[in-house]
Amino acid sequence: MTMKIVDIRERTLPIASNIRNSFIDFSKMTLSLVAVITDQERDGRPVVGFGFNSNGRYGQGSLMRERFVPRLMEADPETLHDDSGLIDPHRAWDTMMTNEKPGGHGERSVAVGVLDMALWDLRAKLEERPLFDLLAHRFGSGTPDPRVFVYAAGGYYHPGKGTQGLQDELTSYLDRGYTVVKMKIGGASLAEDLTRIEGALSVLGEGQHLMVDANGRFGAAEALDYLSALQDYDLFWYEEPVDPLDYAGTRAVTGRAGGLPIATGENLFSHWDARNLGLYGGMDPERDYLQFDCALSYGLVEYLRTLEALGELGWSPSRFIPHGGHQMSLNIAAGLGLGGNESYPDLFQPFGGFPDGCVVEDGHITMPELPGIGFEGKSDLAKVCRELLD
Structure with a gap:
């Protein structure tokens, strides 16, 4: 039938x-x-x-x-x-x-x-079967890796929240097992942002790292001003320094980034845009990271085309760490060997995060054997899904 x-x-x-x-x-x-x-x-x-x-x-x-x-x-x-x-x-x-x-x-x-x-x-x-198992057998190596790197995204600008509040927030993520945390920049002056960055770095221990995210705020000149200051710190990456479609601006930053990884791509929505980034953005497949988010860019069907298009330009799936913090990208990471996934430990709930019982250990989670993407394994999200059916 x-x-x-x-x-x-x-x-x-x-x-x-x-x-x-x-x-x-x-x-x-x-x-x-x-x-x-x-x-x-x-x-x-x-x-x-x-x-x-x-x-x-x-x-x-x-x-x-x-x-x-x-x-x-x-x-x-x-x-x-x-x-x-x-x-x-x-x-x-x-x-x-x-x-x-x-x-x-x-x-x-x-x-x-x-x-x-x-x-x-x-x-x-x-x-x-779990989606990550299906993807590994159909499009990947045939063997999924259920252990996935995750980082904690946060550090937003918040009314009345100063450097101490930022430090407390990031410390709470580290206490939950994350080893890499992310904060926002570009919404204040460079001097204020540097104070915030130094405050964030002060709570990190050995083996822990900080990302900074400008959300495409800068033109090339200001992005380079920030780059000059950021190179004094040991950062995991500098994210979206310029508008996502400003390939010349991206190239200007990547060309002077030295050893500081650049990450971008969350606001590019097709494999053609991704390919143009690879061709004209000056990004280094050995140093930099790509953040395309299937939930915003026509889904996994198009994401597979993006992986293929960038693969032809020398990019390994391990350099892809998607934006979004959702379980779909976790399944893609486990099934296709991506470098990890974003995570929102406290924000945008109940849609972010992991199934109940998943804990972050040394910056990684282990995917449970749940059918599909696994939404039903997250009780607060499962409740919202049931309400849609009711």
Whole structure:
């Protein structure tokens, strides 16, 4: 019997927080949570795939309802399946992108990325295996590595939170097993940011490291001013020094970075943009890091193309550490050998973080053997998912 998608539901939910980076505040931030419901059952319940977008881009329910969900629901079910009779996210992706012109991605990359996440969750659940295991056998080495490096992202600008508050926050992450922590820069003067950086460095111990993130705030000249100051410190990386599409500015920074790694890519949404970064951004595949986030960039189907495009330019998957802090990227990291994943220990809950019982040890977590992406293993997230079904 051919399986069918019987319903697709979206709900826009708040993930607001009284914080800001150098560019935006998060006081009205939202995301889209999606459920793809099928006529298949496991243990007497319908098999459902869930997906949602990362922070920094808003919920995209209207785009889904107007274009992408109708295309999936109106398609002949057999055109969405592979030879096994199960949902094929690649064919579903082609269906969603019917009558979409190339380029000019706008917000549609987020809408498709959310649905793509749900479809991969669904596919792995139908096979009754973790997604990372499916990915390793289909696209990777055949052997997943369930131990994944994670770093703690935070250090936002917050009203009334001075250097001591920043130190307390980062210390709490280190106390929970993280070895690498990240803070924001570019939302204050260079002198103030340097005071904050020195305060953050003062709480680190042996084997612990600090990242700094400018969120694309600077033009090339100011980014280079910061670079000159940052080179006095032993940092893990300098993130998004310029606008993500300013390849000349990126090249100016990377060309003078010396031994300081540069990280960028979270706001590039296609494999073509990623390829242009690799061709024209001057980044070093042996030193630098790439942060493409599948939930914001058309999903895993497009992410696989990005890995291939950058691989042709000398980039190993181990230099990819995605933005977003969600379990989808954790599965990709474990299945395809990425270098790790971002994590939000306290922010954007319940969508960030790990399944219950996962602990950070020496900067790594071990993926549990849960079917699909594993959302049901995180009790607070599972509750929200159930509410969408109810």
